[in-house]
Amino acid sequence: MADKKEYKEAGQSAWKERQAFLLRFSDTLRTYNNQHDIGKAAVEMLAKELVLDRCYCSMISLSKDQANILYQSGNSLIPPIPCTLSPANFPEPLMQSIDGPFLVNDTVADERLTAVDRECFAAISFRAVAACTIRRGKKDPVWSLVATQSVPRNWTAVDIMLLEEAAERLYGAIENARALTALAESEKKYRTLFNSIDECFCIIQMIFDENRKPVDYLVLEANRALYELTGLTDVIGKRMRELAPAHEQFWYDKYGEIALTGEPARFQHEADALNRWYDVYAFPMGKPQELKLAVLFKDITERKHAEKRQVFLLRLSDALRPLADPFSVQNTAMELLAKWLGVMNASYFEMEGDGDSFHVAGHFKDQAKDLPERMRLSDFSDSLVAAYQSGRTVAVNDTGITGEWVKSSEIYARIGVAAWAAVPLLKHGKLVAWIGVNSNKPRVWSEVDLQTLNDVAKRTWDALERTRAEQALRDAELKYRIQLENDVKKRTRELQESRDSLQTIFDERLKAEEERNKTYLLLQKSEETASLGSWEFNRFTGQLTWSDGMYRLFDLNNTTPVTPIIYLKYTVEKSLAKAEKVIQYIQNSDADFEETLEVNISGKIKVLRIKGTVVRNGQGDIERVLGVDQDISEMRGAEEKIKKMEQEQQLQIFRTSLSTLEEERHRISESLHNGIGQLLYGIKINMSSFRHGISEEEFNQNKAYINELLTQAIVETRRVSHELMPTTLEQFGLKSAIDDICRQLSGEIEFNCHISVQHNRLEKYMELAVYRTTQELMTNVVKHAKATACEVMIIIGTDQVKIVVSDNGRGMPQESEKADGIGLASIRSKIELLDGRLTIASEPGNGTHIEVIIPHQGLTQKPGR
């Protein structure tokens, strides 16, 4: 700002005039509330006072390079300034105006200006310019008051001072007006909002007692909704205790707490005195010491009642849901309803089929009289019946007052009903039931009450329908279950039978399958062990199939394809003709066949016996040929071995027989030579003594001696003869024959012979064998044992014969036992030919025990031996 002293010096009188103008200027501006009016008036006054060609004020925004011309006034020498100028077009004035007032006496002559400045000033006809700028901070011009002339002008200090002062005052006036306008608008908006919201709003100031206990509050402000909601007409400046004396202490305490703590709170609470529920949001306002609160609240009474009703209805549904019979449903519903409404009784009436009769289906009473069991609609007034039938809810708040539904109060007084309400229930337009409640004192039935009655009626009806349906369903289910059970039983029986039958079939199949597997395995095993293989030739397809055994026989992989021709490949030359025959049989024969081939398998000659069987189908055509090939090489070898063994056995038998025969001959020869021969030789020698000159005595002695020798010779001859064929055996049996041997051999050795026969007489050859064996063993004892006693025991059992010969002689030397001793080898070989066995137990000096066992069966099987 220019130094005022300087201005004063410039001209005291001029300044005084200007001051007078400034006072006028301010007074004028003050008369306007509107910033635009102020602006317009200001530039007009200034243009006139300073005799300007044009005066204007502009709002500057350097960041946008924009100067908006707000108000202007002047003459036509300088045409109106465009609404917007660009500060960049006036670089020098812009630079100067940052620091202070910008003054140009002549835009053409002023050297500070740039060409651009001059050109732009010329464009808007400015020759002299004085601009006073209001800055934000130091360097940020925001607003400017500009005085211009179309001709050069020497701006005086007074001019500039006036302009600066005017700029200050104008800017202030405009800003003030703008703020007032904004405030008024804000106030207006607040009021509009204040009054337009549905919630009640008030500003209160808390009043505490000396103990800082909240005791009351003063209502400072309240909106329209509050008046509407509370029905109060004048609350501003009133105390709450004054307005609602019964207002609960809760509210004072709660608001007092918010005022003291400064903590806003939201809560729901019931105002019992007003019978309302409120949802409240309260927050502190202004300075804490002012104890002011803004309270925003709304009435949620209906919502709360609806919630309570909803809770009740849910409870009702929960209570009815598990009930299974209609009676319980109706009674329970009525009890809950009566208790919820606080009435003396509640009844559920149900219409009957005739459309007139109805009865009490469910009832709950609290100190009320009983109702008749059955009633008729026709006994009631037509208007009431019509109301019910049209589904109209009927409520009487006070039966003491007669009206549409109450013709006579006395009747109600007699039954103690002061108020009643009834809600009919229609289904498909037909009256089916209704609920009636009675109060013993007058009562204003609320919407909620009646709505609840309606809902209870519906829900009870629905529950009844449900229970009836369930009952019907249960009956049907029971019926169906019985039917189903019967069906299931029947079906189960059928299935069991079917299953048993299937099981049997399955078992049989399984068994058959097992058998088949077993047979297959057996076949495989058999094929393996018996060195055989089986095959099948399909006459229709010409396909030959081999078993694993076949491939094994031919030493081939079991995937090798085969045809009957394969026999030709493996058969040795000498069997080729037979192989061709086999192929012929397989392919064409209509009869079973058997052939033996010699084949060469991997360099080894095998003998195969091939057997084939033709299989016919139902029509009698030959379908397949089944066959078995058996490697009988080993069998052949075995047969040959057996044959050889048999031959060897035969030879052995022959040798043994021959040997026996020889022995027998030798024995007979011995008997003849040593026995009879010697006797006869002895007789012959003695007969040599009969010579001439022999004395009679000597003759008689010799004669007697020769006679004795002849007798001995006869006995010996008989013995030999007997030995050759034991006649005793033939005539008197084995026992007598053995006894005979005992007798004959007893002498130096005492023979004790026992024979036990548990079996009928043996076959003749067997008897002879037993006899000969015993005889030879005993003869051996006589000849070699040097015994004094010998036990002989023969037991003829059912399946074997046992011969035991036991002596007390010298025993056998060990080597003799190995060599079977003298004569024992021949006995042993003969016994072995009879499948028997001979065992010897002997110790030197302790006698010999020989046991022979000959099986009986063997004898009968080999009678020829």
Add this chain to the structure above:
Amino acid sequence: MIKLMIVEDNEVVRQGLSHLLAAEAGIAIVADAQSGAIALEKLASGIGVDVMLIDWNMPGLSGVELTSRVKLLMPHIKVIILTMHSKDEYRMQAISAGASAYVLKDLAIEDLAKIIREV
């Protein structure tokens, strides 16, 4: 006088031979034995024997075996084998064993005495 020992298991034959040969001139029966073993025992006892008449068939040592033993121990003793076997094989066997004569048991006593004297 020829000192003779008779070895014969058959008692009738042994006694008959002893009785009849004792009556023959120039023959003296110095011993008899019923088996080969007894004969060898008697020879070992120091009996002087010129000729032994040995039966072919005897239990224990056979006539041929006894002959072999005698000829081995006392080669000067002449042995005459007496037998009922007439086959040449028997004769050859007896001669091989050392017997001086092989005589069948059907020979007359006089002929037997003559052979005893000649061996």
